[in-house]
Amino acid sequence: MSLERYSRQTQLKEFGLEAQKKLSTAKVLVIGAGGLGVPALTYLNAMGVGTLGIVDSDVVSLSNLHRQVSYYENEVGEPKVTSLIKKLQAQNSETNLIAHHTFLTTENALELIAQYDLVLDASDNFPTRYLVNDACVILKKPFVYGALHSFEGQVSVFNFQDGPTYRCIFPTMPNPAEIPNCNENGVLGVVPGIIGNLQALEVVKVITGIGEVLSGKFLLFDGLSQNYQKINFKKVAGNDAITQLKDAYEFSCEIGQNSISTQELALLLKSEDLQLIDVRTEAEYDQFHLEESIHIPLADLESKVDTINYSKEIYVICQSGIRSQKAIHLIAAIKPNATLINVEGGINKLNRYALR
Structure with missing residues (x-):
């Protein structure tokens, strides 16, 4: 030293x-x-x-x-x-x-x-x-x-x-x-x-x-x-009594929500014709996006919700996986029978090169 x-x-x-x-x-x-x-x-x-x-x-x-x-x-x-x-x-x-x-x-x-x-x-x-x-x-x-x-x-x-x-x-x-x-x-x-x-x-x-x-x-x-x-703020009794991790750490959601990993999405995109909605901003989408995706920014989603095909499963992706969950909540409130699947981790976690 x-x-x-x-x-x-x-x-x-x-x-x-x-x-x-x-x-x-x-x-x-x-x-x-x-x-x-x-x-x-x-x-x-x-x-x-x-x-x-x-x-x-x-x-x-x-x-x-x-x-x-x-x-x-x-x-x-x-x-x-x-x-x-x-x-x-x-x-x-x-x-x-x-x-x-x-x-x-x-x-x-x-x-x-x-x-x-x-x-x-x-x-x-x-x-x-x-x-x-x-x-x-x-x-x-x-x-x-x-x-x-x-x-x-x-x-x-x-x-x-x-x-x-x-x-x-x-x-x-x-x-x-x-x-x-x-x-x-x-x-x-x-x-x-x-x-x-x-x-x-x-x-x-x-x-x-x-x-x-x-x-x-x-x-x-x-x-x-x-x-x-x-x-x-004070210590709350019992909060230091954790002895093992949870199986998963996910957001609390009021509705049931299906999800898929980016690795699973990569495999599906190679073999299936998916309906993938990208809810990021225009600037984010222009910087990088999947060719298979349909761009509907979260801010515009409510007004464009009827442009989505509800006869197919709807995969939703954003930059980190947060806005996609918000989008799913919004769509589910309007179209409760829709099949909605969140892409966990979003673009940040996606192996971009494997999907090109």
């Missing part, structure tokens, strides 16, 4: 050499190499965290670049983990950087998280957050939470020193119709940088013991008013 490299933080009397040594031996797993993960990883790497694991199975896209500032135009289409680790290695050659080029699933969550001291959750969806929470409760690992919406962000620390868990403030997964996401509503480019760095700060505090950790406190940030607000 280079003393000169970290001298500007070790000279802080509240931090010192002992805190730096704790960072150097710490192992942190960051789930997601996007808007939150990029700034968090950049600063944790620069500050001297000894081991950083990165879980992500996505590739760089043009729409990432306004907020995921470690990726460049000439890297569009490359795996994020591969691109980011090259830059982190150039930034700090002392760090042990571990790529996990995969999605976090019920099959791998416990094995992956068990290798680390704590988790920084930089994912962008509710199923992953509940999976992270439950795995961390089982393994008794703290995790640092961050989330984004438009001009706003949230930060908290869960499962820290017998403190509240994620389920203490969000007991159950919401209905997909209630969920905003950045594909629909957007996010201002600088906001992920602010929230990701706040998450990194909480990781440093958890590891070193300095300051007051955001356990039992929910930090809300409003970028338009530059306002920070803290909400206190």
Whole structure:
């Protein structure tokens, strides 16, 4: 460990050499190499965290670049983990950087998280957050939470020193119709940088013991008013008694919903004439779409619902699998006898090249 490299933080009397040594031996797993993960990883790497694991199975896209500032135009289409680790290695050659080029699933969550001291959750969806929470409760690992919406962000620390868990403030997964996401509503480019760095700060505090950790406190940030607000919440009895993961982590739905994986969709498209409705925006559709798909943006769906053929099964796809579920709820309310099938994970999870 280079003393000169970290001298500007070790000279802080509240931090010192002992805190730096704790960072150097710490192992942190960051789930997601996007808007939150990029700034968090950049600063944790620069500050001297000894081991950083990165879980992500996505590739760089043009729409990432306004907020995921470690990726460049000439890297569009490359795996994020591969691109980011090259830059982190150039930034700090002392760090042990571990790529996990995969999605976090019920099959791998416990094995992956068990290798680390704590988790920084930089994912962008509710199923992953509940999976992270439950795995961390089982393994008794703290995790640092961050989330984004438009001009706003949230930060908290869960499962820290017998403190509240994620389920203490969000007991159950919401209905997909209630969920905003950045594909629909957007996010201002600088906001992920602010929230990701706040998450990194909480990781440093958890590891070193300095300051007051955001356990039992929910930090809300409003970028338009530059306002920070803290909400206190308490531990709910029983939420730390989880002993095994659920078979699946899916959205709560008021209607029964059939679903299909992207792998299954790929096989069907090769052998069957499917009715596949793509409900993404025009810009998303123009950037990439399946030739077999029919484009009806979610915003236009209600007015165009009669253009769909209800004598056939209706497969619905979007960017990440959230808007497609909203579309299915909307269609089902108008056409209750329709056979509707959601494509899980959407375009983000689709093996594009296998379908061309």
